[in-house]
Amino acid sequence: MLRGIQRDVCAHCECPIVDPTVQVVHGALTYCCANCSEASEATGSGSDPKALRHGEDALRCAHCGVPIVHEQTMEARGDDAFCCSNCAAMADSMAEHGAGAMGGPGGSARA
Ligand SMILES: [Zn+2]
Numbered sequence: 001m002l003r004g005i006q007r008d009v010c011a012h013c014e015c016p017i018v019d020p021t022v023q024v025v026h027g028a029l030t031y032c033c034a035n036c037s038e039a040s041e042a043t044g045s046g047s048d049p050k051a052l053r054h055g056e057d058a059l060r061c062a063h064c065g066v067p068i069v070h071e072q073t074m075e076a077r078g079d080d081a082f083c084c085s086n087c088a089a090m091a092d093s094m095a096e097h098g099a100g101a102m103g104g105p106g107g108s109a110r111a
């Protein structure tokens with residue numbers, strides 16, 4: 001069932017939340033995933049002992065650029081990594097809009 005009144009978007013990267021299984025809700029704010037939640041909160045209370053600090057080795061979402069600290073929600077598309085399936089879906093839909101109508105299913109190879 002769709003709650004079709006208003007599509008939620010991530011409060012951090014403004015990605016439409018199409019996959020609610022990875023979203024994180026903090027009060028009035030909804031994030032597409034735990035990565036965006038942590039990235040947004042990192043500026044405030046940086047007291048999470050679980051926060052992984054890989055520095056410049058950290059993967060970043062190819063869509064919104066958030067550091068990927070939760071590999072459970074990470075999605076990969078070829079060589080690109082996304083923080084979650086929402087950002088991956090955004091990238092997919094953008095690719096569809098940009099690539100005309102010749103794209104077949106499963107065409108993951110890009111030149
Ligand atoms: Zn996000």
Ligand SMILES: [Zn+2]
Nearest residue numbers: 032033083084
């Ligand atoms: Zn995300």
Ligand SMILES: [Zn+2]
Nearest residue numbers: 061064083087
């Ligand atoms: Zn992202």
